[in-house]
Structures are given as structure tokens and as C-alpha cells.
Amino acid sequence: MPAEKTTGVVLKVVEFSETSCVVTFYTRDFGKITAMAKGARRLRSPFEGAIDLLTTCRIVFLRKSLDKLDLLTEAKLLRRFRSSSSDLSRFYAGLYVIELVSALTDPADPQPELYDLVERTIDEIDSSANPHVALQLLQFQLGLLTALGHQPSLDDCVGCGNPVVDSSSAVRVAFGMLAGGVYCPRCRSGKRNVVGLNKETLLLMRKLSEPTISLDNVEATKSSCGELGGLLEQYVADLIGYRPKMQAWLKQAFRE
């Protein structure tokens, strides 16, 4: 049994026995892993508070054969999610991030760039100096879709491939939820699951899709944030096959 070392974010903790639990991490080098943490529920746990939702840890684990759980042997806390006890909307935002990562990634499928995005997003959501939590979530969802190969087409028509917005003076642009992107006026007719998206919202989506954009430089109205939030939540729900449970809480925290 080789011992593996990596960095990971805690996605899920399930009690297993009086003293042990089963922990799912999203790790930088191994993707999603699930490991038994023996003694984690003891008062003097060998993992010293590292095993909690949204914490980032340095871990060592033993890989078991395919049908058995890996065994966690060390977990050293690198960063705790402090807003858990002080700021509910930040906590909900963090939980939404890990819910999406849990639902949309496969075990043992490492994607270091996606890992870095997840860790950075959680870090920024937890920073009380960051005023852009709602925008951060929109940017994260777009980054996640891109990392998974599901990024919506925002410039060219998903029907014919011609550029859409810049040539049109319309206020609203057709967006195909199933087709995964914008339609030109000619291609949209007869298509199902098409929503009329405000052009301002589409421009916001393009801006947030730029890999190096700083949120300090993104101007967004409440209405386009709300419209984009609703669109992305539906988009990821379609992808997962059900509506993530944190979406209802987010709506309460950010849009009402």
C-alpha cells in the first residue's frame, strides 16, 4: 500500500462509528478521494481539527484496492473556513462550491487547475475583506463549467457559428439552455429551452469568463447578477440532473 501525499479541501464528512468517520476530499493530485479517518471523532483526534467541511489540509493516505476505502493516516490543517460561525451567506456560498465539486467531479480524476480554482474561491469567499461574494460564485460556476468542458458559447451562435451579439441591436439575446450557448435570430426559431437573456447579462458573463479578470474591475447591476445567477444555477442543475440543495439557500442569502 503506497502512502500518498497531497493537499485537499474537505467536501463531505460522514460519521462511521463512535470514533471514526469517512471523509471525502477534493485533492490537487488525485481528484476526489474518499478515505476512512480512524479516531477522527475522538476528543484527542490524531487529525487535530483538520477534518471539517471546507477546511484545506495537507493529507497522507494509504491507497486501498478498488472496492475498499482509502485510509487517512495524517491530516494537517492548512486553512480553516472561519466564516462558518460568523457569516451565513459566506458559509452557504462555500457549501455551494463544494456541493458542485462533489456532484460534478469523478473519483480519481485529478485536475490541478480546477483544484486551484476551488481552493482560491473558498479562500476568497471566506475573506471578510472581499465584498464580491455573489460575483465570486458566478465566476466560479463559469470556471467550473470551463474546466469540465461544458463552457457555454457566449460569442458564436450554437446553431450556425456566426458571431451573435455585436452584429445585433436587440436588447435580448437568445440563449439555448440545452444547446449550451447563444443563438442568432435565424437559428433560434423552433428551438426548445431557449431563454431571452438581457444583453447586459451576456456581457457580464463574458467578462467573468476572462481567466485573469479581477472582480474589482467588474461592474454589474443587481438585475444582471440575479439573471446570471438564475441562468447558471439552472445550467448546472441540468448538467447534474437535479437541483443542488444549496441553491435555495443562496437565493435567500443573495437575491432576496
Ligand SMILES: [Zn+2]
Ligand atoms: Zn445561428
